[in-house]
Amino acid sequence: MKKALLNLATAATLSLVGIPIATAGEVNLYTSNSEDSVAMVLDKVREEAPDITINVIAGSSGTLLRRIEAEKNANVADLFWSSGFSTLAEFADLFVKYDSPQVDNLLPALRAEDDPWTGTNTHVMVLMINEDVIEGDVPQSWEDILNESWKGKVTMADPANSSSAYAQLYGIYTLYGEEGVRKLAGVVELQGSTSGAYSSVAQGEYAVGMTMEYAAQRYVAGGQEEIELVYPSDGTFLSPEGLALIENAPHPEDAKRVYDLLLSHDIQAGLVGLTFRRPSRADLDDALKSSGLPLMNNINIVDIDQGKAASDREMLLNLWTEARD
Amino acid sequence: MTELVLGDIRKSYHHVEVLKGISRRIPDGTFFTLLGPSGCGKTTLLRVVAGFVAPTAGRVHFGAEDVTHVAPHRREIGMVFQDYALFPDKSVFENVAYGLRARRRPNDEIKRKVGEYLERVGLGGLSNRLPTEMSGGQRQRVALARALVIGPRVLLMDEPLSNLDAALRVQMRDVIRSLQLETKTTTIFVTHDQEEALAMSDQIAVMKDGRIDQCGAPDEVYRNPRTAYVSRFVGSANLLEARPMGNQTEEVGRFEVNGTIVTGRTMSEAADGRYLVVARPENLGIRKASGAPGEGEVAGRVRSLQFQGYRTSYRVVLCGGEEVNVETFGELAATPLGRGDEVIISFNDKCLFVPEASS
Amino acid sequence: MNRFLPWGLLSLFALGFLLLFIAYPILGVLLRSFIGEKGAFSTEGFVIFLTQGRYLEALLNSIILGIAVTFICTLVGVFLAFIVARFEIPFSNIVFLLPLSVLIIPELISAQSWIMVFGNNGLITHLFDALGIPFPRFYGWFGLIYVMTLTYYVHIFLAALAALRGFDHSLEEAGQSLGTAPLPTYIRVVFPTILPAVLSSGLVVFTLVVGNFAISIALGQRVPLLSVLTYRSFISELGGNPTMQSTLAMVSILLVASVLFLQRWYISKRDYQMVAGRTPPRAKLKGWKSLLAGGSAGLIIVLSLLPAFVVLAGSFTYARGPVMYWGQFTLDNYTRILDFNLGVIGNSLRFASLATLFGVTFATLVSYLLVKKRNALSSTLDYLLLLPLTISGTVLGIALAQGFNSGPLVLTGTAAIMVLAMMLRRLPFGVRNASSNLHNISNSLEEASVSLGVPPGRTFFNVVLPLMAPGIAAAAILTWVTTVAELSASVVIYQAGQETLPIQIFRLISSDLMARASAFGVINMIIILVPVFFGIRVMKVKLFSS
Structure with a gap:
């Protein structure tokens, strides 16, 4: 009896240590992307590089990066796909630079040539409008919503918790300075999480939400007709996301092939149709059109220095907190 | 064949002495009764012999062997409890076989012995019953068979009849005494019922406040009580x-x-x-x-x-x-x-x- | 004395385990709440808590929500118990499914289903839209109170029903014979006597509401609540402030602990020894009274069980992204799980079965030590076992993650800490279940076995364990049910690759992907239901005896 219990305990302990064991011809992909995106990538890799098997570890980017950090001494991960540039910057020492031949096909802003990662896609900050709830004219610019008349009708995520909301705040700061930040603070209502901003507009709680293009577009594509996307005329901000090769990856060569594939035309075209995340390649106008997204050329974009955005964070958040009190 | 020797047994709980030095030599095969009111220490003494209570001082010998520090399960005792203590989820057969299985006896021996002892206590044919399906008297017979089937060196009985009604009690006295005589097992029997003590025992020890007041054969204790207490407790007296x-x-x-x-x-x-x-x-x-x-x-x-x-x-x-x-x-x-x-x-x-x- | 050593050693082991995994992490939270950014003693955390409006607002909101939900739960629960105990109503058989519904429909799924009914893209919301009537906003106070009431009133219902059933009808008749009409009799005689049971279950509801994470985060976007704030302080994408995390955790511990203290004090004050008398007869109602009583009881019951069916329907409903097309059916939501998420199901099964195995083993051991082998350590063990009751899952998660992320024992990020968190949360209840039969097992049974030559350890397995089995089975099933549904602690400490079904559901709800969340929800409920069904039907385990 005692022995049986001991065996049971041993088995239980062993099963707690469930680390995938990687061998040649395999790539361990740590990804925060949705399962259907990952499935599409797997299909494509099976086609293009049948000798590679991909083991997928999925999760939110924060938990994945922390896991990679924890595993630093016994690396399991080969590739990380994907997270915002500013988040990647915090974990930069986990990655190693790889100059993919595909980089030349990317939009310049997403090449990240000085960083150990490469842009895969970019979020575009938009105003998400719920026409059922809005009274009067639809705002066309950031400047429009800074007006006091919008007080209580505009929402965004908490910049202290959400990196996309911080990108929005930093964009406003870039365009309209401290004055703009104070005006925004007087108008906007905050949501606890990133998703709160778009779902509350979709629910009709707010007329306008500051959010990401893809998130709003899902409702439009899903058939929620009252939802409209406005690309602010005074210029919008990109929040690019990238993938990275892990330093001391167990399978660097195969990982590089998958890296290239993730930047390839077919996969990026497929992904934008699936997720409405704007691809990093410059040659995907057809795919963008069929997804219902405007072309990059038709959007007024304000250039944001991501490095400066990161270094100004504490200052700006303090300003923000003070402005809201 | 066990002579039981108690040497100056003392037991204190939180500085209260409940056994105050008990010495007694109980010859092999004796039916020895501890008689006294509740709180006199008789059950504690029994549990010292069983090994469930470690004495504060003194020795317990089974024959030549000093068992004072032997764990109860190694003492080779049989014990019968007031509440029968039958395993409720096990059949009568399994209850009686329990001690034999613990001793890893072969199956055919277990079958034979359990059958034999169930016959002896008059329960042949009931071996598949569950304890809950039996009367109090039947349960105590099972408990008796269970204690004796292992051939214990000492049989310890803790008020085994006090949960039974009067008629059954008298009947069970006979069952217990005759089995004890057949098996010649040295037995310690704890009771507060003087009639039981007088009817069954070879020797009675009348206990009071952690001491044995008087010890002797039933007729001797009855005829020649040495204290007022004993005379009152054994038989009636003016x-x-x-x-x-x-x-x-x-x-x-x-x-x-x-x-x-x-x-x-x-x-x-x-x-x-x-x-x-x-x-x-x-x-x-x-x-x-x-x-x-x-x-x-x-x-x-x-x-x-x-x-x-x-x-x-x-x-x-x-x-x-x-x-x-x-x-x-x-x-x-x-x-x-x-x-x-x-x-x-x-x-x-x-x-x-x-x-x-x-x- | 050496023959008592094994039990003493085991007590010591149990004590060590609880000290290490309950007392130490919680003490750590307490200490860290008094350590400022520079590592020295400071009350900075509490100063911020008291001066920055949003923290106090969250605390106040949590208390208001707790009081409101407890109050409405009491009304609903006592009303339903009264109807069920005293009148013959058409649904009386379904009523006995109610306690089960609490088990098989996790809070998260209940929140999810009501969002699917009343939320954006909700069934009823669409219906109202089609009729041109704007439906009121479900997110916020209304949704929180509504869903929490339907989730928690069952606790009060069960307590009130038990009290009403045990109530000696002759007392009531005595009241009536003295000249009071039935209704005033009820108010004067019956309700005061069931009050202790109702109040103490009401306090349980209050602590559940205050500690609630799943419903709060799904529905309370506009209402800052302490539990959600605590969670966000820890999980913030951009790194949080440990002092603030600990301070928030500490405040919620203090809140729940003071409520528990209040409860104990109240119970110790009044001790109604109700004589188990005649169960009062159930009256037949006629006409509109019957319709009203039966109808309102029926409505409560239907609303309680509805979430399971909504989620079931949702799981088969076609959806594009967040938008659901009710009436168009598909198996896609399930095939996706089969294709991509078997690992999530595997994680849930693995963590829950390990937590159940270890939790029940430990609970069995501890309950045996506490009931049968009391020693100098026992009362400390008793108190340590109360501790998990004072902390919400989120706080437990934070305490464990902070307590074991450095030093000699690093567990943060391992599967072990997931199992540990799930196991600890249920431990006090597990011990209660496991010891339920133990009090009835006479000590002489063990002594009989020992006297027959079986050593104490083996006696435990031969004699005691089989008799504890029904209690252990109940503990195992209830532990399983709660660990499979566990979200609030695991969501704080899980790592990539360790997602469980509730975590996955939570993430999908956050992204507004209800159809897919529903398919996971159905699977989650099936995994919960199978052992419950097996236990009740096949093994005849009594889950609600205590």
Whole structure:
């Protein structure tokens, strides 16, 4: 009896240590992307590089990066796909630079040539409008919503918790300075999480939400007709996301092939149709059109220095907190 | 074949001594009864022998082996509990087989022995029952078979009959005693019922406050109680104040009881000189009053009586106001006196004198 | 004395385990709440808590929500118990499914289903839209109170029903014979006597509401609540402030602990020894009274069980992204799980079975030590076992993650800490279940076995364990049910690759992907239901005896 219990305990302990064991011809992909995106990538890799098997570890980017950090001494991960540039910057020492031949096909802003990662896609900050709830004219610019008349009708995520909301705040700061930040603070209502901003507009709680293009577009594509996307005329901000090769990856060569594939035309075209995340390649106008997204050329974009955005964070958040009190 | 030796056993709980030095040699095959009221330490002593209670001091020997520090499961004892303690999820057969299985006996031996012992306690054919489907008496028989089937060195019984009704109790006395005699197992039997003790035992130890007050064969304890306590606890006794006449160190004492002179044996000397006379109801004579009482006689009046044919019991109020029980047998009993009759009570020489203060 | 050593050693082991995994992490939270950014003693955390409006607002909101939900739960629960105990109503058989519904429908799924009914894209919301009537906003106070009431009233219902059933009808008749009409009789005689049971279950509801994470985060976007704030302080994408995390955790511990203290004090004050008398007869109602009583009881019951069916329907409903097309059916939501998420199901099964195995083993051992082998350590063990009751899952998660992320024992990020968190949360209840039969097992049974030559350890397995089995089975099933549904602690400490079904559901709800969340929800409920069904039907385990 005692022995049986001991065996049971041993088995239980062993099963707690469930680390995938990687061998040649395999790539361990740590990804925060949705399962259907990952499935599409797997299909494509099976086609293009049948000798590679991909083991997928999925999760939110924060938990994945922390896991990679924890595993630093016994690396399991080969590739990380994907997270915002500013988040990647915090974990930069986990990655190693790889100059993919595909980089030349990317939009310049997403090449990240000085960083150990490469842009895969970019979020575009938009105003998400719920026409059922809005009274009067639809705002066309950031400047429009800074007006006091919008007080209580505009929402965004908490910049202290959400990196996309911080990108929005930093964009406003870039365009309209401290004055703009104070005006925004007087108008906007905050949501606890990133998703709160778009779902509350979709629910009709707010007329306008500051959010990401893809998130709003899902409702439009899903058939929620009252939802409209406005690309602010005074210029919008990109929040690019990238993938990275892990330093001391167990399978660097195969990982590089998958890296290239993730930047390839077919996969990026497929992904934008699936997720409405704007691809990093410059040659995907057809795919963008069929997804219902405007072309990059038709959007007024304000250039944001991501490095400066990161270094100004504490200052700006303090300003923000003070402005809201 | 186990002689049981208790050497100066003491046990204290939180500085309260519940066993105050008990020494006794219990010969092999003896049915030894610990008799006493609740709280006298009899169960604690039994559990010391079983090994469930570690004595604060003293030794327990099974024959030559010192088992004081042997764990209970290695002592080779059989134990029967007041609440039967049958395993409720196991059949009668499995209950009895339990100890044999623990000893890894072969299956055919287990089958044979369990069957044999179930027959012996009169439960052959019930081996598939569950304990919950049996009466109290049947359960205690199973418990007895379970304890004896392993051939224990010592059989320990903790008030095994107290949960049974009166008729069953008498019947079970026979079952237990005859099995004990058949198996010649040294047995310690704990009870507060003096009738049980007298009926079953080879030896009775009357316990009081953590000590053995008196120990001996049932008739000996009954006939010659050494203390007032023992005389009260074993059998019934009339205890009356007795004033010593002269020197009391001799075997035969003379005492003044209720204004008359009574002679009898003095069991032990009272330090303070205060004595009680122990007069069993059958050691008092009773007759209709005719004239003044003589020596060893006291006048009284019948307050109540119970006529039972072979025996008549009287309750008599003595002239001093005290009450005594008197019993008559045979011819005398057949012609009872009436309620309210003036009578003369006479003490015979089987009366004893014991110190009034307890030891 | 050496023969008592094994039990003493086991007590010591149990004590060590609880000290290490309950007392130490919680003490750590307490200490860290008093350590400022520079590592020295400071009350900075509490100063911020008291001066920055949003923290106090969250605390106040949590208390208001707790009081409101407890109050409405009491009304609903006592009302339903009264109807069920005293009247013959058409649904009386379904009523006995109610306690089960609490088990098989996790809070998260209940929140999810009501969002699917009343939320954006909700069934009823669409219906109202089609009729041109704007439906009121479900997110916020209304949704929180509504869903929490339907989730928690069952606790009060069960307590009130038990009290009403045990209530000696002759007392009531005595009241009536003295000239009071039935209704005033009820108010004067019956309700005061069931009050202790109702109040103490009400306090349980209050602590559940205050500690609630799943419903709060799904529905309370506009209402800052303490539990959500605590969670966000820890999980913030951009790194949080440990002092603030600890301070928030500490505040919620203090809140729940003071409520528990209040409860104990109240119970110790009044001790109604109700004589188990005649169960009062159930009256037949006629006409509109019957319709009203039956109808309102029926409505409560239907609303309680509805979430399971909504989620079931949702799981088969076609959806494009967040938008659901009710009426168009598909198996896609399930095939996706089969294709991509078997690992999530595997994680849930693995963590829950390990937590159940270890939790029940430990609970069995501890309950045996506490009931049968009391020693000098026992009362400390008793108190340590109360501790998990004072902390919400989120706080437990934070305490464990902070307590074991450095030093000699690093567990943060391992599967072990997931199992540990799940196991600890249920431990006090597990011990209660496991010891339920133990009090009835006479000590002489063990002594009989020992006297027959079986050593104490083996006696435990031979004699005691089989008799504890029904209690252990109940503990195992209830532990399983709660660990499979566990979200609030695991969501704080899980790592990539360790997602469980509730975590996955939570993430999908956050992204507004209800159809897919529903398919996971159905699977989650099936995994919960199978052992419950097996236990009740096949093994005849009594889950609600205590």
